Amino acid sequence: MGESARSLLTGLAADFAGLPDDSAPDDPIGWPGYPESRERAVRATGETESVLCGTGTVGGTAAMLVAFEFGFLGGSVGGRTGARIEAAFDEAVRRRLPVVSLVATGGSRMQEGMRALSQLQRIAGASTRHRAAGLAQLSVLRNPTTGGGWATLGSGGDVVVALEGAQVGFAGSRVRPHGDHSAYTAAAQVACGSADELVTEADLPSVLAHWLTLLTTPAAHVPPPGGFSGLKPVSGWASVQAARAPDRPRARAYLDAYLDSYRLVSGDRCGGVDDGVLCGFGTREGATVAFAAQCGTPTTAAGFRTAARLVGLADRLGIPVLTLVDTPGAANDAAAERAGIGPAIGQLFGAIAAARVPVTSLVIGEGGSGGALAFAAPGRTWMTADSYFSVTSPEAVAAILKLDPADVPSVADRLRLRPWDVVELGVAEGIV
The missing domain is CATH 3.90.226.10 (2-enoyl-CoA Hydratase; Chain A, domain 1)
Incomplete structure (x- = not known):
C-alpha cells in the first residue's frame, strides 16, 4: 500500500x-x-x-x-x-x-x-x-x-x-x-x-x-538554425550514402547537444511503443521546447501516433516544437498495415497542420517519402549537409519504374534529393 x-x-x-x-x-x-x-x-x-x-x-x-x-x-x-x-x-x-x-x-x-x-x-x-x-x-x-x-x-x-x-x-x-x-x-x-x-x-x-x-515554462519559439558553408557532395547518390553512414550523428546526439535537460514521453496510448521515435520536453536557456525525433529506423504506426500526441500536447500548453527527421520511410510490412500505419501518418500530418505553436523541423539524415514528410513542418524545415529528402528511396523508385538495380545511383541524381536541391525546390528553407 x-x-x-x-x-x-x-x-x-x-x-x-x-x-x-x-x-x-x-x-x-x-x-x-x-x-x-x-x-x-x-x-x-x-x-x-x-x-x-x-x-x-x-x-x-x-x-x-x-x-x-x-x-x-x-x-x-x-x-x-x-x-x-x-x-x-x-x-x-x-x-x-x-x-x-x-x-x-x-x-x-x-x-x-x-x-x-x-x-x-x-x-x-x-x-x-x-x-x-x-x-x-x-x-x-x-x-x-x-x-x-x-x-x-x-x-x-x-x-x-x-x-x-x-x-x-x-x-x-x-x-x-x-x-x-x-x-x-x-x-x-x-x-x-x-x-x-x-x-x-x-x-x-x-x-x-x-x-x-x-x-509550465514554455519557450517563445525554437531558434531557427544558422547558415552552412560546407562542401557539397558531388552527386545525389553521395548524399544518400552520407545520410546512411553508420557514424553519422543521430537524434539523441542532437538532443544532447541542443537541450540542457529533457525527459521522454513514451507510447501512443493505443498499446504501442516505437523505440525509433524519441518524444518529450526539454529545456534550452531556461525555457521548454517539445521534440519529436526519428532515429533512423522505419517509423511504425505507434511512432507516428506518439509524435502526434506530443505535438497536440505541446500545442495545448503553448510549447514550441522541434522535429528531427531521419527515416528511410514508414514501416511497410503486414504488421504495420494491421496497426493502421496509413491513418497514423495522417494523424501526424493533421497535428502539425493544426498546431498554433511554431513547429520547426531539421532533416538530419534520411528523408524517405511520406514517413519523413509527416514529421516536417511546411515552411519551417531545414536540412543538414549529410541528409537527403526524396519522394521515396532511389531503390524504391527503380523498383516502381522497373529500372535496372544498377541504375540506382543515377536515379538518385535525377531525383534532386540533395539538400541544396531540396532548398531550390522550395521544400526546405536552408542548409545548416
Missing part, C-alpha cells in the same frame, strides 16, 4: 494546504453497515474521505495536488470523493495551476452503487475543463491503481509516471481471470505505451519537480 496520502503530500510539498470541504457523507442506497465501515476508515486513517486535495509547491512550481488514501475503504471513489476532485480541478483552473494526481485506488465504491460509478463522468468533465484551459496534468500510478481510477485520473494525465512494483490495470485482482497477471503491472503499462516512465518512490519528488518545470 505504501505511505499514507498525507505523508506523501507533505513530503512532496512542505507547504501543502488542503482545500476546505464541509460536505457530509452520503449513503445513497442504504447499504447495510456502510456508515460503520466509513467510521472505521476515519479512525484508521485520520482522514474523512478517500482523497485529499490541496495546493503545494513541488520543486519550485505551484500545483494542485490530488492524493488518494488507500487505507480509506481501499481508496474507492464515492460521491464525496468525486465532489472533492471536481472542486480541486475547478480551483486549479481559477488559480491557473497544473494538477498532479497521486492515484491509489481499488475503483468505484460498491456501497454507493451507481452514484459511485457516475463520479467517473464527473471527474472526466472536470479534467476536460482543466485541459481546455491550457493547463498541464501529471498522473502518478501508485499501488494499486485499478478500475475507474486508472481509466480516468490515472491514464488521463498528459504525462503518466508509474511507481515500480505497482499493480496497474483496469481489472482489479479480485475480478480478473486467473492466470498470467504480468500485464497488470506498472512495468507492463510502460512497455505497452499506456504510461510514460517507471520511477522509484525515492526518485518521485525530483521527477515530478522536473516534469512540472518542463510543462
Whole structure:
C-alpha cells in the first residue's frame, strides 16, 4: 500500500494546504453497515474521505495536488470523493495551476452503487475543463491503481509516471481471470505505451519537480538554425550514402547537444511503443521546447501516433516544437498495415497542420517519402549537409519504374534529393 496520502503530500510539498470541504457523507442506497465501515476508515486513517486535495509547491512550481488514501475503504471513489476532485480541478483552473494526481485506488465504491460509478463522468468533465484551459496534468500510478481510477485520473494525465512494483490495470485482482497477471503491472503499462516512465518512490519528488518545470515554462519559439558553408557532395547518390553512414550523428546526439535537460514521453496510448521515435520536453536557456525525433529506423504506426500526441500536447500548453527527421520511410510490412500505419501518418500530418505553436523541423539524415514528410513542418524545415529528402528511396523508385538495380545511383541524381536541391525546390528553407 505504501505511505499514507498525507505523508506523501507533505513530503512532496512542505507547504501543502488542503482545500476546505464541509460536505457530509452520503449513503445513497442504504447499504447495510456502510456508515460503520466509513467510521472505521476515519479512525484508521485520520482522514474523512478517500482523497485529499490541496495546493503545494513541488520543486519550485505551484500545483494542485490530488492524493488518494488507500487505507480509506481501499481508496474507492464515492460521491464525496468525486465532489472533492471536481472542486480541486475547478480551483486549479481559477488559480491557473497544473494538477498532479497521486492515484491509489481499488475503483468505484460498491456501497454507493451507481452514484459511485457516475463520479467517473464527473471527474472526466472536470479534467476536460482543466485541459481546455491550457493547463498541464501529471498522473502518478501508485499501488494499486485499478478500475475507474486508472481509466480516468490515472491514464488521463498528459504525462503518466508509474511507481515500480505497482499493480496497474483496469481489472482489479479480485475480478480478473486467473492466470498470467504480468500485464497488470506498472512495468507492463510502460512497455505497452499506456504510461510514460517507471520511477522509484525515492526518485518521485525530483521527477515530478522536473516534469512540472518542463510543462509550465514554455519557450517563445525554437531558434531557427544558422547558415552552412560546407562542401557539397558531388552527386545525389553521395548524399544518400552520407545520410546512411553508420557514424553519422543521430537524434539523441542532437538532443544532447541542443537541450540542457529533457525527459521522454513514451507510447501512443493505443498499446504501442516505437523505440525509433524519441518524444518529450526539454529545456534550452531556461525555457521548454517539445521534440519529436526519428532515429533512423522505419517509423511504425505507434511512432507516428506518439509524435502526434506530443505535438497536440505541446500545442495545448503553448510549447514550441522541434522535429528531427531521419527515416528511410514508414514501416511497410503486414504488421504495420494491421496497426493502421496509413491513418497514423495522417494523424501526424493533421497535428502539425493544426498546431498554433511554431513547429520547426531539421532533416538530419534520411528523408524517405511520406514517413519523413509527416514529421516536417511546411515552411519551417531545414536540412543538414549529410541528409537527403526524396519522394521515396532511389531503390524504391527503380523498383516502381522497373529500372535496372544498377541504375540506382543515377536515379538518385535525377531525383534532386540533395539538400541544396531540396532548398531550390522550395521544400526546405536552408542548409545548416
